[in-house]
Amino acid sequence: MKRAGIGFYIFLIIFVFLVMFPFIWVFLTSIKPVGEIFTSFKWFTTNPTLSSYEAALTNRPLMRYMLNSFVVSSITTLLSVGFAAFAAYAVTRLPIRGKGLFLGIVLAASMFPQIAIISPMFNLITSLGLRNSYFGLVIPYITISLPLSIWVLSTFFQKIPFELEESAKLDGASPFQTFRKIIFPLATPGIFTTGILVFIAAWNEYLFALTINSDDLWRTVPVGISMYQSEFSIPWGDISAATVIVTIPIVILVLLFQKRIVSGLTSGSVKE
Template identity: 75%
Template structure:
């Protein structure tokens, strides 16, 4: 009975993984098909794999420029958001501040606004500051998306750290900032790292602000850049799927390299001693 249950579990797990991975598998298989097989016939696998779509994706549009813009904007957004959110979360969870729950509730509520509802005032702000088609012009609105979520997630991690450690640091004469920098921040590193990955991916995939604020081709990010591959009369699915595969590689590599830290952050505090 146990063997049957184990076999059933692995069959279910295999089906689940296949369903989750199917869109990515299909995109890759399409990217290596010749154009006539993409548009005029249907087959799961091609008998004549080709890299022409990858060459076209890299030469038709400045894909590497889009990737560089996304990497810079996402990285700077993550660094600034984590630095500010971690200090805010520390203050809201470890310091004697009144109405902590109300403040955290308001922080979470601010993350509930759909981007389309705030795009107009943010666009006017960025335009008045003269920051359109620049990195700060995207980092500022991205902060409005990432900061509330980062503060809320980090607050849950900071609450799990024993208060006795902080009290011992106070007895040794440490200031609140020293306690945060030397004790709380290192102990919450797994959670901070997981939050940073989530913020980075959210900034990497953001489309609406990038489409509205950065209209020059040299300032576009990957989601907007890929959408520009289509023309008035045709949709070059080969180029689009090839570009999708290329720009997905950095995220996959990032997750694979730091998967242990991500899992450690997701499971931090889940087991009580």
């Protein structure tokens, strides 16, 4: 038993190392002098420096990129989860015909690759005059995230006992009151988890952000980092430093709300 326990911990350490290796390597690269990045493959440097971080913040408006990503991701999360909550409640709790067909259409919509819809979406955003704006990205981001949000929240809503809803109906509660006072509070872990997933997906999205917002002041983090390049070389130190900086808010977000995320992911997995 002791050997099995030791083996498990060794496997766990190796697994965590493999998962964290890309971020560790990026961080170690970000504190190396520029000359060592291209001439040495050593893990650690003897002359750590923060010059790459200074260059990442001054050569490009990185903080503006982060602000754009935060605003777009927040608006997308609020709208997507809000609409998905009502849709998921309707298809799982209300006597509506064609629920299976609706969920099938939602699932089919989520399978479309982004490249297949980028042309009509670009034409729509351009005709609406929303290029180089926050809502110019929010609209396609909702298109991507809404189907997945509906499916995830439908799973959580199905786990809530129907007896609670029937009791509320006997007390004279309307469907909206039942949703607001009973279903929504009980599904909070799932709603919170869905919101985190939508936020991270919007934060990391690249294709729509590259195509729709071409003005440098409206670019988001993934596109902004891809612009860290010169005519004759690629400044890997600046790119690594910028990657570390923009990853920190996501790491803090996950660490602060990890209990809620775990609670949402495991909600309904244990049947009483």
